[in-house]
Amino acid sequence: MLDTIDKAILSVLQQDSTLSVSEVADRVNLSTTPCWRRIQKLEQDGVIARRVVLLDAKKLNVGVTVLVEIKTAQHTAAWLRRFCEVVATIPEVVEVYRMSGHIDYMLKVVVPHIEAYDGVYKRLISEVDIFDVSSSFSMETIKHTTMLPLDYVL
Template structure:
């Protein structure tokens, strides 16, 4: 990966709807070599997918909840049930397995506290949990889906 690839990725992370011509112009390439580079980034798995990011508030999803989950069961069967159950709950938008005091961190997006309660009830139906602790986000200070690329230069 060279400087041109990093420039392409930086621009596409900001706006994936850029036309090939606009992208090529921005990185000082002609369209065909630019297209080849983008294809190579797709083929190598660097670019995974293109999506549309929606404004949660515009969709009446103004409550973001971060949920710390602890379990007393650390076995394959429990883990498979947890993963299967959490992946089927659409309000859970991110799931991380953690080190330290908590086992899993969930990011949940809902319309209100009652929406969170409904998700909580679904979650405890799926698997036995030792402890669930929820924190409600008061304000978004920084939000980005763009990954840092400076370390590649």
């Protein structure tokens, strides 16, 4: 169970995980050692899964985002295993979701242009048996965050 100080620490770290422990401690009104212990516990408990650097997609020439809806006619463990293996090897595929409803899987793909996406598409369909693929290109990013809401923590 997380208390308000843990939530404050998580909020600060979600905004900037490069802060030193003393800077985090200052922002949550705690001394350094107890703050460090709390961060260590949050990491040990798996609440903090990892710390990463967020990169600017446009500056890396992968500013085109494609949302790909996939339907399969095969709902077998073997098909799923193969699908997971294939998408894991395609670096342009940055997110994969198994869905409820009329779509089986949703992929988020980042590429420099439509032609590059076509290469991803061709690779995907050559390695996995897919019933239907529908791709939508994002025109504008309205909101993009990696910060999770902390209001629901028990």
